[in-house]
Amino acid sequence: MQVPNVMEAGVEGTVLKAEVRDLDFYYGAFHALKRVSMPIYDRHVTALIGPSGCGKSTLLRCFNRMHDLYPGNRYAGGGIVFHPDNTNLLSPEVDPIEVRMRISMVFQKPNPFPKSIYENVAYSLRVRGMRNKNELDDRVESALKGAALWNEVSNRLGELGANLSGGQQQRLCIARALASDPEIILFDEPTSALDPIATASIEELVTELKEKVTILIVTHNMQQAARISDYTAYMYLGEMVEFGITDQLFIKPQKKATEDYITGRFG
């Protein structure tokens, strides 16, 4: 497998935020990621596409060490180098909790805690030891504003998060991920459980968020990848087939396999 040329793909003036380098990952005996390499550019949206089961979620969940929660999962070689501090996120010396404090995640299905709207957002601040009521109030408000949810919930912050609509719940989860000022936010098919209108609002939100934060998003929807991402990575059977600037990858893919997939001849 040819390693994509990072410098070739980079655009003038972009800064590397992280680099996946020759990453191998196993679920028990199953080799789920095979020497995967790709760059993640600072304050840009990078989309991961590929057919079901190709390892998109697996790669995404390496970034916040979610795999550490389950026995039998194994990072077997290579790593994810985080910039500017140049640490390997997957190294055993790095505390996964430290990684999760810097890189937050939004899941496929909205998963608010069975707590109030306020407490859902405040939770990522509380685990960081924030106790000051005024400070919490401010941060919760700005996170909800950042997730474009403030206007809808500002007068019912004490209500249960689960009482919101699906799209609102997903924006609540985005607010929760945003509250702690992460350096990267991971999205795993955040709109697959939502209707087209809620999807559009989440897409718009992602585009706004990249002003401040680096975004890595898994999507099944190629139009979505084309609409919101700056870079796209195409994966197949645990391998990185092609990485490129989204416009170029969709208009003139370098590989036949990529072309087949994005034109719908396969997948």
Next chain:
Amino acid sequence: MLQATDLNAIRAIITRAKRWDLFFSLLGILSLMIGILTFVVLFVDMAIQGVPRLSYEFFTSFPSRRAANAGILSAWVGTILVMLVTALSAVPLGVAAGVYLEEYAPKNWITDIIEINISNLAGIPSIVYGLLALGLFVYYFGFGQSILSAGLTLALLILPVIIVATRESIRAIPQAIHEASFACGATTWQTVRDHILPYSSAGILTGVIIGMARAIGETAPIITIGALTFIAFLPNAPFSGDPPAGLFDWIFAPFTVMPIQMFNWTSRPEAEFQVNAAAAGFVLVFMTLAMNGLAIWLRYRLRKNIKW
């Protein structure tokens, strides 16, 4: 396009298939009735015999050689105090063990062996716990034939129930919620404190009540460790008496409990004592039902915010 005849054929198939629904629901009702009716008959019989005997004096009198003067004061006080010790020791231990096994324990063969043996513990006859407790609590630790020994014995007995209930209610929490907490940067302890325990508390509580309902009626292990069958005084209340009792002196007091009092009365030849036993049995069942009622109410309160 379906023909009319096809439709009739389909309906015939459905009717035939539905006979099994009918058959099974009748079977289910029958099984349910056998269980419920047996309980109702026993309970009503006991109530007819015992309820007329219930009076203020019955609750405030010590046992006596004369049936008409005898009461259950020492028995119900003993039962409540023993249950208190049982709950205060079994709940923290059981919940902690359950949480450890679900959230912290490494997945290896040692954990597997521990898990298998917890289920085995639940199947050990209660008299065996009585023997263990006689040696361990009564003699070795020197707690004597006291409320403390009895409470700890029953705590051992219901510990497996609480551990299993804790683990099952933790497993009922969706993986997504679990992951959400970790993804926020929470440590395992923060996840347990802020999510696992609050969301599983309704289920844990059910397990606790089931365990307590079993413990409240246990007789054999309590007799084994030497509960008295005839006791005409109460443990000293904290700071009462002369010299004043300490806050926890009552845990070393000798005691009796409701089922032992009943057992004692049923073994007397006089018919009046049988009536006393029925009345005490009614009170015991009532205590159990009250506990269950409390559990249902608490469960409703705790689950109100949780939808899954």
